[in-house]
Amino acid sequence: MKHSIFFKISMLFLFAMGSFFAFSFYFLKFQVERYDNTNEKEKYEKISIVFNRIISQENNLETIQNYLKEVGFIQINDNRLRQAIIQSIPIPYDTPGIFLRSVEVQDDLFILVVSDGEVYLYKDSMRGLYVNYYLILLIGSVILILLFALVIRSLLPMIYLRRQIRKFAKGDVRVDCRIPQKDEIGELASEFHKAINRINALNNSRTLFLRSIMHELKTPITKGRITAEMVENPTHKQRLISAFDRLNFLIDEFAKIEQLSSHNYNLQKSEFIVQELIAHIEKMLLIDKLESSPIANHCPNDLIKADFELFAMSVKNLIDNAIKYSTDGRVSLESDGRNLIISNYGAPLTMPFEDYCKPYFKDSTKPSSQGFGLGMYIIKNTLDAQNFNITYTHSDGVNSFTIEGCIIESSCPLPIPDITA
Incomplete structure (x- = not known):
């Protein structure tokens, strides 16, 4: 505030306002004290003495008029007022000389x-002058309030x-910032409105571009999968179908990432067990059911509440990276009753974990390494969207990635930490 x-x-x-009233108070106090009744009485006695001296010595009208101006009297030319005053008092017009x-x-x-x-009429302009100051005080106060x-x-x-x-920052792109003012605030609002329109146009263009690409990719993939169904060799047929399904999964992932980045994805949280999650991930990773799975699931019946598709995408990328960079090609899933822990045997990360969560990250200590690329960035963002946090630790040659609060x-009982089992 x-x-x-x-x-x-x-x-x-x-x-x-306080300064204005303080100044006005002391100024008015000074004026009132200056023109109080005592000073006024002394002033008129002095004027009377001077008038008597002028009349007795000079008897000159011009001298009297000049003196009246010097002591603060002004000549009144209002005939109606003058006639009213003349009629209220007897005036000896036939008196020789000057009559006051x-x-x-x-x-x-x-x-x-x-x-x-x-007949000449003069008014004391100094008498009651402080009344005008009250009027000035009132006018000044009104002006300040109006300003x-x-x-x-x-x-x-x-x-x-x-x-x-704030609405725009929360994802509402249908905001109108225009205001009718023509000042700097109006110009600022107009420029911001133009910026919003440009951002919306760029977002729409990007969305259209990505959807067009995904549509163009989906078409040959669909045709390829249909063709794969015609292959007679069952092994080759299954591998081709799995490959095309994998491509479809990737395109669907790109679509979800695009919706997530543009804040257009609607979370649909549901409850599912870890075994269901791993079965879906094995299908996404094209892990052959006939071969031994590299994923050791030690908590198959633990219950998770999350958006299944987004959570599967996060865990799939973690498992994929864990298998790729492990020393034995295996990965383990464990639970501590609240958190899901994904671990593997391997060398520790050489850079801070936060750096790996940046888009297009490249490990500067390993120029030839593929790095995590967009993988960890996607993982971090999909988990953040569900209010889950991910942490990393390395101990005794084991890398552990913990998704907190998802279970x-x-x-199932806590397993013995043996990822080779």
Whole structure:
């Protein structure tokens, strides 16, 4: 909250209002004290003395008018007001020389100057001046509040823009970030909307490209499998069919990976035992049922809850890599009641495990090695999508990959860790 731009602007507004009121308070206090009744009385007594001296010595209208201007009186040219004041008091028009008379009307002090039958009306502009300061204070407060409201109103679209960005970050590509403002925020929203459209166009293009490739690959594979059914030799026939089935599995994997990376894959978690999982993986890896399986399953009846297809893809890649890089060509599956452990005999990883989970990883210590390529990257992402974590350890010549939290029920005793059995 304290890092919000709205919070900072509100604090700035409160500081500005506080400073404005503090300055206005002390300024008004000074003005009121300056023009209190005592000072006003002394001022008028002084004016009266000066008037008497001018009339007795000079009796000059221009001198009186200049003096009135010096002490803060202004001439009033409002004929209606002047006539109203003239009618309220007797004025000796036939008096020779200059006649002066003060009149108080609704807290305003006026001085009438009569000379040669002409009446001049002057008003004390300094009297009650602090009332105008209150008006200025009110106007200033209203202006500050209006400015604050305008600034907040111009920033409110940022809340809408933030919500749209969050929706886009969660995978909702059908967001509209456009706002009617023409300022910098409006331009930012417009540019972000254009960027979303470009990203959507690229995603659609990629999806179309991948689906087109997979469709083009599926067609010859399907034809090849149909042709394989016509082979008379049972052994060759089964091998060809298995090869084409393997290619189909790979294409289906690519499709799932594409859906997963574009956040379009719908997880469908179900419960299954490890034995069902291994049977499916052996089929994916084209392991001949007539030959001894390189997979030692020590927890066949343990119950797993996961998306079967994604989980099988992860474990299949782990088993495939474990067989490929083991010293004896075998892999073992064990369970500790909660986690599934896949292990093999082999050399430890030479780089941090996190590096192997990056796409297109190449072990720099083994330039000639095939490395894990996309294998570990696919494994990590498919497990992350199901909220499973994978860890790696090496001890006594055994590499162990542990998929944490995938087993919900253990139905077999813990095996003796002998992967050669």
